[in-house]
Amino acid sequence: MISDRKLEHLLICKYYDVEFKNKTTGFEDIELIHQALPEINKNDIDLSTSVFGKKMESPLFITAITGGHPVAKDINKNLAIAAEEMNIALGVGSQRAAIEHPELADTYTVVRENAPDCLLVGNIGAPQLNLADKAVEILDADILAIHLNPLQESIQPEGDLDARGFLDSISKICDTVDIPVMAKETGCGISSETAKDLVNAGIDYIDIEGAGGTSWAAVETYRADDRYLGETFWDWGIPTAISTVEVTSSVDVPVISSGGIRNGLEAAKAIALGADAVGMALPFLKESVSVEDIIEYINKFNESLRIAMFLVGANNIEELKNSNLIIKGETKQWLEDRGFNTTKYSRR
């Protein structure tokens, strides 16, 4: 039953070690350049952005986590109250459960009830064209995210293994719904090739959800009778820093960098690599027990982003986007082998 699966995912992510083991996001290979004379007032730094259609006080999305189980209702309520108070964006988990089981709808509607003004992101799978309108309506969403998760589908026992026709379905969803449509991975990242296909299909935003944070092969390993497949692919995917460059260098739509981002310094690096905002899921699940904890976490994130901006002399997100940085190590090697110019970031 879909609702039981949602609960298992929540419990596994909350209590087990589900992050990548031997692969990182690559942000340790990105160095912003320290400016000992920033010549700006830290208290005047503006973290806000309006790139995604509504003003957000900081460039942070709580990305898709849950819905579809009574336990999820409390989590979504707490996230919604905190997101509204801090004026950041909030996504919900896949809405298929609520559409197929209307008795679960309140686990999603609780979000808009508690976050009347904040930027809300709905969520469906690529083949679920017939659910698109309903998903937007139930949530009163500002953006509809379409999740891509071929690795998870391959490992989970009830996985959907026929990925033919997804681009066509995505293109129809973009034509059908009258709000912007975002494509998101779930922890394996988006390549340059996929980004171009998505934008050609009509996608408005890309949330890259790269490798280095939550591993869905890991999550499904804990659910499987046999751990072999999950352990084999535990660390599969394009590291988040690399995927950020692959996507932002290849297409001209707003991009969210996500997957393993855990603080404002990593966020600053992602934005200097070209992202317009960042997203996090697992840390918010861990903090979701109380609204106060979530707000405290967002405040710490904001403060660490503000310090990073102060140290590079960036007054706002646009200036941060143009800050110089160095790309080192395996990240540089990957990007050069794939034909990306890594020196363009170092002398702007």
Ligand code: FNR
């Ligand atoms: C997720 N994620 C997710 N994504 C999605 O598009 N639809 C979904 O239903 C879910 N469900 C879900 C449940 C739980 C418990 C977690 C922790 C995550 C994936 C999530 O949005 C994100 O892509 C990854 O978790 C990677 O980001 P982090 O966790 O490394 O910040």
